[in-house]
Amino acid sequence: MTLDILPIGKNAKICSVGGEGALRLRMLDMGLIPGTEVSVRKTAPLGDPLEISVRGYKLTMRKDDARLIKIREEGT
Amino acid sequence: MIFALVGNQNCGKTTLFNALTGSNRHVGNFPGVTMDTKTGAIRGSKGNFVVDLPGIYSIRPYSNDEIISRDFIINEKPDGIINIVDATNIERNLYLTLQLLELQIPTVIALNMMDEIRGNGGTIDIAGMSKLLGVPVIPISAAKKEGISELIKSAIDTAEKKRLPAVTDFCLPGPVHRCIHSISHVIEDHAQRIGISRRYAATKLIEGDDKEFIDRLDLSQNEHELIEHSIIEMENERGLDRNAALADMRYAFVEDVCRLTVVKNRVSKESLRSDKIDKLLTNKYAALPVFFSIMVLIFWLTFGVIGNFLSELLSRDIDLLAAAVDKGLTAYGINPAVHSLVIDGLFAGVGSVISFLPLIVVLFFFLSVLEDTGYMARVAFVMDKLLRRLGLSGRSFVPMIIGFGCSVPAIMATRTLSSERDRKMTVLLMPFMSCSAKIPIYAVFSAAFFPGRAALVMAILYISGIAAGILVAALLNKTAFRGKPIPFVMELPNYRVPSLRTTILLMWEKARDFLRKAFTVILLATIIIWFLGAFDSQLNFTGESSQSLLASIGRLMAPIFRPLGFDDWRIATSLVVGFTAKEAVISTLGVLIGSSASALDTALPALFSSLSAVSFLVFTLLYTPCVAAVAAMKRELGSWLQTVAAVVGQCLIAWIFAFAFYRVGGLIF
Numbered sequence: 001m002t003l004d005i006l007p008i009g010k011n012a013k014i015c016s017v018g019g020e021g022a023l024r025l026r027m028l029d030m031g032l033i034p035g036t037e038v039s040v041r042k043t044a045p046l047g048d049p050l051e052i053s054v055r056g057y058k059l060t061m062r063k064d065d066a067r068l069i070k071i072r073e074e075g076t
Numbered sequence: 077m078i079f080a081l082v083g084n085q086n087c088g089k090t091t092l093f094n095a096l097t098g099s100n101r102h103v104g105n106f107p108g109v110t111m112d113t114k115t116g117a118i119r120g121s122k123g124n125f126v127v128d129l130p131g132i133y134s135i136r137p138y139s140n141d142e143i144i145s146r147d148f149i150i151n152e153k154p155d156g157i158i159n160i161v162d163a164t165n166i167e168r169n170l171y172l173t174l175q176l177l178e179l180q181i182p183t184v185i186a187l188n189m190m191d192e193i194r195g196n197g198g199t200i201d202i203a204g205m206s207k208l209l210g211v212p213v214i215p216i217s218a219a220k221k222e223g224i225s226e227l228i229k230s231a232i233d234t235a236e237k238k239r240l241p242a243v244t245d246f247c248l249p250g251p252v253h254r255c256i257h258s259i260s261h262v263i264e265d266h267a268q269r270i271g272i273s274r275r276y277a278a279t280k281l282i283e284g285d286d287k288e289f290i291d292r293l294d295l296s297q298n299e300h301e302l303i304e305h306s307i308i309e310m311e312n313e314r315g316l317d318r319n320a321a322l323a324d325m326r327y328a329f330v331e332d333v334c335r336l337t338v339v340k341n342r343v344s345k346e347s348l349r350s351d352k353i354d355k356l357l358t359n360k361y362a363a364l365p366v367f368f369s370i371m372v373l374i375f376w377l378t379f380g381v382i383g384n385f386l387s388e389l390l391s392r393d394i395d396l397l398a399a400a401v402d403k404g405l406t407a408y409g410i411n412p413a414v415h416s417l418v419i420d421g422l423f424a425g426v427g428s429v430i431s432f433l434p435l436i437v438v439l440f441f442f443l444s445v446l447e448d449t450g451y452m453a454r455v456a457f458v459m460d461k462l463l464r465r466l467g468l469s470g471r472s473f474v475p476m477i478i479g480f481g482c483s484v485p486a487i488m489a490t491r492t493l494s495s496e497r498d499r500k501m502t503v504l505l506m507p508f509m510s511c512s513a514k515i516p517i518y519a520v521f522s523a524a525f526f527p528g529r530a531a532l533v534m535a536i537l538y539i540s541g542i543a544a545g546i547l548v549a550a551l552l553n554k555t556a557f558r559g560k561p562i563p564f565v566m567e568l569p570n571y572r573v574p575s576l577r578t579t580i581l582l583m584w585e586k587a588r589d590f591l592r593k594a595f596t597v598i599l600l601a602t603i604i605i606w607f608l609g610a611f612d613s614q615l616n617f618t619g620e621s622s623q624s625l626l627a628s629i630g631r632l633m634a635p636i637f638r639p640l641g642f643d644d645w646r647i648a649t650s651l652v653v654g655f656t657a658k659e660a661v662i663s664t665l666g667v668l669i670g671s672s673a674s675a676l677d678t679a680l681p682a683l684f685s686s687l688s689a690v691s692f693l694v695f696t697l698l699y700t701p702c703v704a705a706v707a708a709m710k711r712e713l714g715s716w717l718q719t720v721a722a723v724v725g726q727c728l729i730a731w732i733f734a735f736a737f738y739r740v741g742g743l744i745f
Contacts, residue, residue, distance in 0.1 A: 023563040028323035029134040046461040058568040
């Protein structure tokens with residue numbers, strides 16, 4: 001499953017980070033790397049982007065970009 | 077000695093810079109980019125300076141911020157680096173630290189927001205962290221000015237003794253470790269030749285995206301192949317591609333450091349408080365109404381209450397002074413041309429420059445508060461979807477709304493946008509947001525041609541402006557600004573109480589910046605327009621405005637406007653004068669028609685039909701912004717060529733839209 005469809009409040013572990021170029025490097029730099037725990041906190045009022053929680057801080061990213069991050073839901 | 081202040085965004089870097097330096101600082105520009113780099117003398121020491129570099133998350137060659145920081149650190153070779161680290165967000169902050177340490181430059185870490193850590197019952201083993209990272213770590217609170225003198229002492233001491241970071245290896249044993257070390261070995265001589273640490277060179281070779289840097293290493297084909305081979309071997313063994321493997325290596329090391337030295341026993345008060353505030357500010361239903369209310373409030377206070385009050389106060393003083401000088405000059409019996417230069421040229425020019433100041437100061441007070449509290453990041457979060465189609469991010473929304481008041485501070489406000497692409501595009505779109513100086517033009521024409529329907533006319537004009545802006549944005553997106561925008565992966569920092577000192581310093585800097593850079597341009601333009609208006613074609617001083625050079629230019633230009641339905645030279649002249657300030661369009665028309673401003677609505681129908689009046693309004697809505705806005709544009713675009721192109725393009729668009737309105741209107745009515 002991918003990060004954009006992770007239900008709000010559920011924890012997951014990143015399996016892989018797709019995409020390319022500056023976008024992918026930015027995601028890696030922000031700490032979104034395979035093995036990292038993430039959760040989705042909320043959706044923006046207009047339905048996009050997402051607010052996610054990673055490494056103890058909050059990050060916003062667009063659904064299209066979150067779709068590039070493969071995850072495994074925890075506790076299922 | 078020169079120190080570079082480096083750190084993430086939102087880690088209190090500006091606050092620390094302000095605490096490190098006194099009042100003697102100067103804002104410089106790197107050539108070719110419009111990015112402030114502030115340099116300031118370090119307090120309580122002689123001959124030591126600190127340069128505030130843009131907030132970055134990594135040393136990469138993508139965004140302007142990153143390129144500026146990289147170039148400064150690698151090319152200017154500062155004597156030391158002060159790396160500010162937000163202790164409350166330590167993992168991501170230390171990720172940058174590791175990259176800085178690879179450079180082997182004397183470095184100290186300023187561990188900021190230690191007061192928050194302690195306030196939440198957490199501890200950080202400073203000595204332990206310092207040992208693991210191999211550099212001094214100084215706990216500070218930039219906002220409370222704690223630990224600043226210790227930081228200065230340690231930084232100067234480290235740089236003076238040229239103490240390099242003691243730890244050079246940030247990888248746990250494994251394939252990545254082996255790969256970095258074998259590459260370091262291969263390129264040792266090359267790195268030494270250009271004075272760069274071999275580990276930094278090795279990691280850049282693995283990442284492979286900084287072509288400019290890699291070329292400088294001047295490796296042989298054979299060496300390149302050797303390196304590529306060992307990277308591929310590492311990727312296979314590690315099961316990750318090169319970039320993910322390096323990021324993983326760094327984060328794994330940072331996680332280890334944190335596990336051994338950082339104790340956080342609960343979610344911080346600040347984080348919980350932020351969540352509560354966000355329950356309202358980014359709430360599904362409340363977020364947009366709250367955002368628009370905040371914008372309306374700022375707009376009203378800036379352009380209505382405070383700004384207006386200060387502007388009137390200032391212009392009253394200037395008028396008083398002008399009147400006194402006028403009296404003096406008249407009594408002295410000075411040459412009427414000189415008299416006119418001083419009163420109509422100099423005083424009018426200075427007056428128009430000064431009238432912008434209160435707007436800029438008041439607006440930047442609010443913008444600084446929005447930015448420093450952390451709300452601006454939420455604006456981007458909330459508004460992103462709306463602006464994404466234009467190829468912009470949500471952050472551009474705030475300057476654009478300001479643009480409905482005055483383009484000058486709005487254009488200056490784009491400086492806070494972190495992507496140069498977004499910044500330039502927002503600047504170019506700004507003139508489409510109809511500024512408040514055009515309202516008198518709309519009002520007079522509505523009264524003359526569409527009495528009782530002024531609100532409707534204005535609504536149509538404002539919406540046309542926005543529509544034209546959207547069209548142009550779509551066009552720019554497909555042409556000049558093609559290519560990938562900066563990724564929208566952005567931190568939402570905890571809300572914080574802004575520092576008054578930072579806010580006031582920003583207001584002061586913006587005011588000074590505007591005065592210094594805009595003054596000459598605006599004054600010059602005003603005096604040129606004065607000269608054209610005061611002299612005739614034989615260069616005789618003339619009191620008769622219809623005989624002036626300006627009128628000749630108006631006559632010359634009038635035919636251009638014939639297809640738009642108005643070709644009277646007086647209209648063309650007033651549009652030319654409108655370049656100095658939009659308010660001047662109406663006053664010039666009044667003077668040339670020989671009618672008082674209040675009687676204009678009865679005089680105008682002699683020059684315009686209802687249809688050509690609409691065409692004229694559309695033209696004034698869209699044509700060149702005033703000289704002050706053009707000066708601000710030049711500052712942000714960083715190029716006269718682009719600025720002139722933007723102005724010419726703007727006039728062309730205005731002409732095309734007015735023409736379309738006039739022709740289509742002519743078919744319907």
